[in-house]
Amino acid sequence: MRSTATAALGLGLAAHLWLLGPVFPAAQAQTSPAAQPAKPAAAPAPAAKPGADQVLATVNGDPIRMSDIQDAAENLPDQYRSIPVERLMAVLLNQLISNKLLLAEGKRQNLAAAPEVQKRVDSFRDRAIQQVLLENVVHKSVTDDALQSLYKKYLSENPPKEEVSARHILVDNEADAKGIIVQLRSGADFAGLAKQKSKDPAAQNGGDLGFFGKDEMVKEFAEAAFAMKTGEISATPVKTQFGWHVIKVEDRRSANPVTFEESRQDLFNQLSQQSVSQYIETLRTSAKIERFGPDGKPLPAEPEKKPN
Numbered sequence: 001m002r003s004t005a006t007a008a009l010g011l012g013l014a015a016h017l018w019l020l021g022p023v024f025p026a027a028q029a030q031t032s033p034a035a036q037p038a039k040p041a042a043a044p045a046p047a048a049k050p051g052a053d054q055v056l057a058t059v060n061g062d063p064i065r066m067s068d069i070q071d072a073a074e075n076l077p078d079q080y081r082s083i084p085v086e087r088l089m090a091v092l093l094n095q096l097i098s099n100k101l102l103l104a105e106g107k108r109q110n111l112a113a114a115p116e117v118q119k120r121v122d123s124f125r126d127r128a129i130q131q132v133l134l135e136n137v138v139h140k141s142v143t144d145d146a147l148q149s150l151y152k153k154y155l156s157e158n159p160p161k162e163e164v165s166a167r168h169i170l171v172d173n174e175a176d177a178k179g180i181i182v183q184l185r186s187g188a189d190f191a192g193l194a195k196q197k198s199k200d201p202a203a204q205n206g207g208d209l210g211f212f213g214k215d216e217m218v219k220e221f222a223e224a225a226f227a228m229k230t231g232e233i234s235a236t237p238v239k240t241q242f243g244w245h246v247i248k249v250e251d252r253r254s255a256n257p258v259t260f261e262e263s264r265q266d267l268f269n270q271l272s273q274q275s276v277s278q279y280i281e282t283l284r285t286s287a288k289i290e291r292f293g294p295d296g297k298p299l300p301a302e303p304e305k306k307p308n
Helices: 004-009 012-020 025-030 066-074 085-108 115-141 144-157 174-185 190-197 201-205 219-226 260-285
Strands: 055-059 062-065 162-171 208-213 238-240 243-254
Touching: 055 066, 055 085, 062 066, 062 085, 066 085, 115 260, 144 260, 162 174, 162 190, 162 201, 162 219, 174 190, 174 243, 190 201, 201 208, 208 243, 219 238, 219 243
Parallel strands: none
Antiparallel strands: 055 062, 162 208, 162 243, 238 243
16 A cells, blocks of 8 residues: 555645646546556655745745645545645645746737637626525425435335344255254254254355345245244245255344434435435426437427426
């Protein structure tokens, strides 16, 4: 596993492109931090004093402060978030210096007025407006009360499932399985026989499969196990695609439902998606939308969707 320092040095061009933002998405996506050649470790920049936004460098008099380093670190890809800022200081500072040099040169060339720059600025502004609008929609719609209501609905539609704890002995033929049942009826220890005779990997644990739901086992095995009582041993061998089973049910229980906190993120995602879809649909219904084919001729209007 790479050390923290090596990981920081490996940031290289990937960090540079990330700090530049989404202007060059294709180049950013193709750049792998691991593919960058290793460079000698740079000395870490001095830490700012508590409460002070210390200047760490200047580029033609334009300062780069500690707060700029911290902002850049917060915008790094997830794989670098766990690395302390102090370890990334030299790399980030170097990239911020490069960014200021590129920006200054671009302004000197009057690229701010270039059509391709204006097109990208307009596109970014449009995306930002859309994102902020949808964030506002989600903020208003996805409340704690709404999440609790969705959670209660989930519980009512998904009652706790029954689970069975069982042991089994798996052999290749029915005759061997019947012989094992005879031994068990004569008082043989199930776990001991499982270790001796079962070909299943669970044999080393005395055939113990732990708790499982009905949909977690092959159909024939599950139906037999869930039809048995606690402590009961199958009266006849159970055949599946794996061989012949002798089953003993150890215990039964109702599975604990997922808690609200465990499901909160999934509930949030679901409700957010619903809220956004409904909001966009209301905008569609109040707008005049016309569609045209490649030949420029109008296309038939889409049929109205009935509300769910």
